[in-house]
Structure formats: C-alpha cells, structure tokens
Amino acid sequence: MVISEVAVFGEAGAAQYVQHVTAGPHKMLADEPKDRDGGDAGPAPFDYLLAALGSCTSITLRMYADRKGWNLGNVSVKLEYIRESKEVARITRAVSVSAAISEEQRARLADIIERTPVTLAIKQGVGIASNVSIGQ
Structure with missing residues (x-):
C-alpha cells in the first residue's frame, strides 16, 4: 500500500538548487539556504x-x-x-x-x-x- 507519493523536479538552468515538489495537488519549492549556497527559495x-x-x-x-x-x-x-x-x-x-x-x-x-x-x-x-x- 502506497502511503505517500511525491515528485521532485530540478530544472536545468534554473536557480542552482531550487527543486519543484509536487505532492498530490500541492506544489512547493525546496532549496538550500543562502549560507549553503542556495537561493533560499523554499524550505x-x-x-x-x-x-x-x-x-x-x-x-x-x-x-x-x-x-x-x-x-x-x-x-x-x-x-x-x-x-x-x-x-x-x-x-x-x-x-x-x-x-x-x-x-x-x-x-x-x-x-x-x-x-x-x-x-x-x-x-x-x-x-x-x-x-x-x-x-x-
């Protein structure tokens, strides 16, 4: 039985570590904080x-x-x-x-x-x- 299904997509050419996260109908971003060289676009x-x-x-x-x-x-x-x-x-x-x-x-x-x-x-x-x- 699948409890959860999530898709993560890192787009070529986009900000360095930004990830697009999809969980069902919900869309979120993930990123690294600026002190770890990310853009802090999301958690x-x-x-x-x-x-x-x-x-x-x-x-x-x-x-x-x-x-x-x-x-x-x-x-x-x-x-x-x-x-x-x-x-x-x-x-x-x-x-x-x-x-x-x-x-x-x-x-x-x-x-x-x-x-x-x-x-x-x-x-x-x-x-x-x-x-x-x-x-x-």
Missing part, C-alpha cells in the same frame, strides 16, 4: 523532514484527543535536527498544548507522541530502493 530538505514529523505529531494528537473527547486547545510542535558528528544526529521535539490537561492525559499524549507513524518510520529506519534512468 531545505531537512526542514521538510521536520515538518513531516511535526505535522504528523500534531495531527495524531488531535485525532487521539478528538476520539477521547479531550480539549487540547492549540497544539504546537517545535523541532530541531542536530548533527553532533558525522555519525551522530538527533531530533529534539517539544510539544505543547494550550488547554489545561491532567497529568494522566499528559502522560498518555507523551506515549502517543512516540508512536506516531512518522516517528516510527524515522526510528525504525526505512529502506530506500533507488534507480537512475536516462531520458524522460
């Missing part, structure tokens, strides 16, 4: 990785809370991708809700956060099958 690839993790976290919490009838208020997720060395990287994730919730609810949400679909994909690792073709 960098790691920004999209963090956006996927953060949005999956927020959506999953909202779905769970809705099923339980819990009011979370606003859900905010802040993330950082930190490269500690060539071999070691980590993501920090801080989640907050604006509504008053019990300690039991907070603990349950903390458990759910660790089991969101994108969290599990990142933690478990995902195999990548790649090929290169000529002409399109």
Whole structure:
C-alpha cells in the first residue's frame, strides 16, 4: 500500500538548487539556504523532514484527543535536527498544548507522541530502493 507519493523536479538552468515538489495537488519549492549556497527559495530538505514529523505529531494528537473527547486547545510542535558528528544526529521535539490537561492525559499524549507513524518510520529506519534512468 502506497502511503505517500511525491515528485521532485530540478530544472536545468534554473536557480542552482531550487527543486519543484509536487505532492498530490500541492506544489512547493525546496532549496538550500543562502549560507549553503542556495537561493533560499523554499524550505531545505531537512526542514521538510521536520515538518513531516511535526505535522504528523500534531495531527495524531488531535485525532487521539478528538476520539477521547479531550480539549487540547492549540497544539504546537517545535523541532530541531542536530548533527553532533558525522555519525551522530538527533531530533529534539517539544510539544505543547494550550488547554489545561491532567497529568494522566499528559502522560498518555507523551506515549502517543512516540508512536506516531512518522516517528516510527524515522526510528525504525526505512529502506530506500533507488534507480537512475536516462531520458524522460
């Protein structure tokens, strides 16, 4: 079962690293920031990785809370991708809700956060099958 399908196109002669990203009907740009010789025309690839993790976290919490009838208020997720060395990287994730919730609810949400679909994909690792073709 295909969960997601995205197409990325880098146009010859366009700004150095700008990539056109299509996800269903949505069109986005990706680029590198100026300090990495890009034009900063869109989020960098790691920004999209963090956006996927953060949005999956927020959506999953909202779905769970809705099923339980819990009011979370606003859900905010802040993330950082930190490269500690060539071999070691980590993501920090801080989640907050604006509504008053019990300690039991907070603990349950903390458990759910660790089991969101994108969290599990990142933690478990995902195999990548790649090929290169000529002409399109």
